[in-house]
Amino acid sequence: MYNKANVSMRQGPSSSSPPGIDWSQWWTYGGISGPRFWGVINPAWGMCREGRRQSPINIDPKTLLFDPNLSPFTLDKVTGGGELLNTGHSVEWRAAHNAQAINVTGGPLSYAYTITHARLHFGERDQQGSEHLLDNKAFPAELQLYGYNSQLYRNFSQASAQVYGVVGIALLIQVGERMTPELRVLLEGIDIITYGGSSVTAASLVVNGLLPTTEHYLTYEGSLTEPACHETVTWIIPNKPLYINVAMMRQLRALRQGNSTLANAPLSNNFRPVQTAHHRTIRTNINFTNKQSMLLLRMLVFSDKTRYDRSDMFYKIRDESQTEDQRIFLPNAEVCHRRAFDPAQTHVEMRPVEMRPVEMRPVEMRPVEMRPVEMRPVEMRPVEMASSKVHGHAFYVEEV
Template sequence: MAQKEGCAYNGSGLTTPLGKAIDEPLCKGVSRSPDGLLTTLHSARSPVVYLPVVYLPVVYLPVVYLSVVYLPVVYLSVVYLQLGDQPTGDQGEKVDRPVEEGGPPAVDWGQWWTYDGISGPRFWGVINPAWSRCREGRRQSPINIDPITLLYDPNLTPFAVDRVTVGGVLLNTGHGVEWRAAQGSALANVTGGPLSYTYTLTHARIHFGHTNHLGSEHLVDNKAFPGELQLYGYNSQLYRNFSQASSQVYGVLAVALLIQVGESVTPELRVLLDGVERITYGGSSVTAASLVVRGLLPATEHYLTYDGSLTQPACHETVTWIIPNKPLYINTAMLHQLRALRQGNSSSLAHAPLANNFRPVQTAHHRTIRTNIHFTTTTRGVRCRAGEQRPIYKV
């Protein structure tokens, strides 16, 4: 699209920032294209499917109330009973789901939350008192990235990921598709950029929608991408493992790679998702192909960073987020395979799609989003005043 008069920036030299996105900020009087993206849950031990059960008066059960306390009371209540099937792998073996933090060790709290209904994101903070941060936190993720509020930080250097090959397992967790590094495998470390410590990558999660207009957790200028791949690592200099680090200060790194639809699939993303058609139902798994994690990163040194939280319960606010300034690509065929996945193999879940497994954006509460993309230099040698910088979208 033709640019209008005003200050323009063309210093990055990037031709596909975040894939067909903001290529440069201009001063007032610039037009936008809607297709553009950015450059620049005390529970008794329950039996094994979640079904809503109505208990009539004179039934005493521990019930979770909006006051976020457990009280055995006489009350007409709707609770979820864990009546689900035990997950199995692709060879019929049982697959252990990770036990979520904050509840009695014998309770698998990971099965008490979903992405919709009365166990969805709006209620995570009352399902389990230990998850109160999901409701009360001030540094929650994901967020919307507003290009106008980005703060250029000249001290943000490029971050680095070890070029090692990692063995892993690909799982359908019932909440999403997750890649986990195999036990005993070499692990990739991340250093530099906004990080003061070394972080060891242990797993990745992919979020996606049932249409191309939604799916990502982070938004750019209120625009969603069809998907988002999140690489998670823990501070291996201060903590022993991810479980310990997830609730501790400077504990977690998350690299959010936004996914755009293209003619082909980013090669290493194809490797990560190899075998996804064999994990149709929640609880199933398959041995993943060896993965060079570094190969998932797009070819750019530019990124955004902010302090936030895990996007699943218990929503600990211990995460340093890094969002590279270019997307990964996926084709329609691979998206179709993802959208065919189901939450489980019981009668109640076999038809429940895994898609739309994203948490809605959270209030930023005036958090600073820093970037190493320099917006002030212009093609005409004129400097845009900070208050006048506006993003321009181009196809």
Template sequence: MRRWALLILTLICVSVKDISGSWEEWWTYDGISGPGFWGLINPQWSMCNKGRRQSPINVEPDKLLFDPWLRDIQFDKHKVSGVLHNTGQSLVFRVEKDSKHQVNISGGPLSYRYQFEEIYFHYGLEDNRGAEHQIDKHTFPGEIQLYGFNKELYHNMSEAQHKSQGVVGISLMVQIGEPTNKELRLITSAFNKVIYRGSSFPIKHLPLSSLLPSTQQYLTYEGSTTHPGCWETAVWVIFNKPIYISKQEMYALRRLMQGSQLTPKAPLGNNARPVQPLHYRTVRTNINFNKISQGTSNCPDMYRNMHYTATQWPREHSMRYRSIEDLEMLSPA
């Protein structure tokens, strides 16, 4: 059955390639053009199926390695302008190439300065799915990924994504709740402007550093881009605290469609690549478990809770995730 599906897909994609001249037009997140087939059709995307340092992953808290040499992540304070695009596969914000002030990302596990390039939005059509990375097999409703390229070694993202240490991916887990980030509304308020594939909307003066959660605790590992061609050139940083958007904003996001206004097709959501095998890679963290777990016998044992944990809202009975900072606030010694 898989051989027949592959043959049919090959014929379809050859036809699409002849018409559009680009592989970027046909891939999706489901069916015979979904993640399981990305690397089988286009030879340039072979890492999607053959790679052994692929992303996203499920982070296992009991296997994290504390690294005392990990520094804080640094973002330039400049504001950026760009365009929000509905590509038919994802919602993507791309910065203006000729912008006078570019945002550099440095510190953390990074040995070089990386120039911010784009933001990808991954989200589910239901609250129990959407994010690409998982924490102890728990999935958030969404994940915002900030990508940058190594500006000290390479000229642009197109070059860097094929080269060693070429890309940084910053992962922000998204939870539904009371928004605490007013700057994020510069993007969420534009969701209704990009409902259909090919639509775009300009966004001016976005303070990128203000989008980040109020923590310097993070996890990091070496992986790949989570979209084709799955290049294994990415250093990933996953912040240990979610950011929040409202139910109304998530509703507007879930209204986005894969197709045009004439042929809207299916909703754009559920655009997450499945988690990939870790293959003995190390996931490091700057959270010192032993130091935080020390204290009197009256304090809760924090060692087992150094990660996002699930609990229940008493009123809504919906899944919520808390970081270690939230746990410390709720259970003071």
């Protein structure tokens, strides 16, 4: 558990900073130091402005590509300590240096990646906050787990600028009555780090417990969502959200960017706007043609225990006998109608249909008069052709 005695204030330089300059204090999420100007503030951040594989992006369900070779990914079930910080840009959890490694493998990954930190983005209101959008809709918050390729590189700083260097797991967060248990553990001590630069020893955390109970996900190749925007990240977005309650969201929105003497602006709205996808492929292991998916869709429409509503791009099936954490989320599909469905109206009354005989009448056939066609001879005249010319790409003959 956290302890107030463990609270500290720190200001650390960015991993991509030249010696003597703390560039972490030069960028924000708004104004003249906001995302539009990240590529101008520091020449080393040019990728933020010129990159073609930038993150976050909007996930358009119509462009998803089913990849049958995408297997479920795994995250080690390890309990580890760490530190919870208010960096002035976001709430961040950092794994302890002497903790047992927490590795991510499988799925779209060809190497093992070691989790180093998690970063929380959230909005000042429920209609915004997540960095990734689903069908142009935002979630109130998004927790991003970051890991580096520990088979090729020594640490996150080195891997973040190298090919296949980083994995990012984007966990979308929805407001609900019951909070995801491990998310509650992660945010213990949030009331202690009100001001930027403060930190507190975090409670022991099972990072695996932050993953929703689903094997379905989306994946694409993108970038870090803060300077220097290196395009080295394989993003994984599970197909179910985490839950946070209203009280915790209220505490998050009370956090400030600055210190206690200069509190400055609130920490909320710390998300980068979506970037152009540039025709990137977004793959998924969700296959709506198989029997299981069709069964879920039938449950969506016909189950008398099912209540149907819409949450952003997800369509949820909630059995009233299930708990909040057992809600099933499905991506948008053409077969799902965008309206409420009342199961009570599914009964169809069958009535006998009176059959009446159809009177058959003969059709009178009339002969068609055939007339000979007069053929006239055609006079053939020679045509004088002038020299041919080529005009641009069109070939034509000049008349005399």
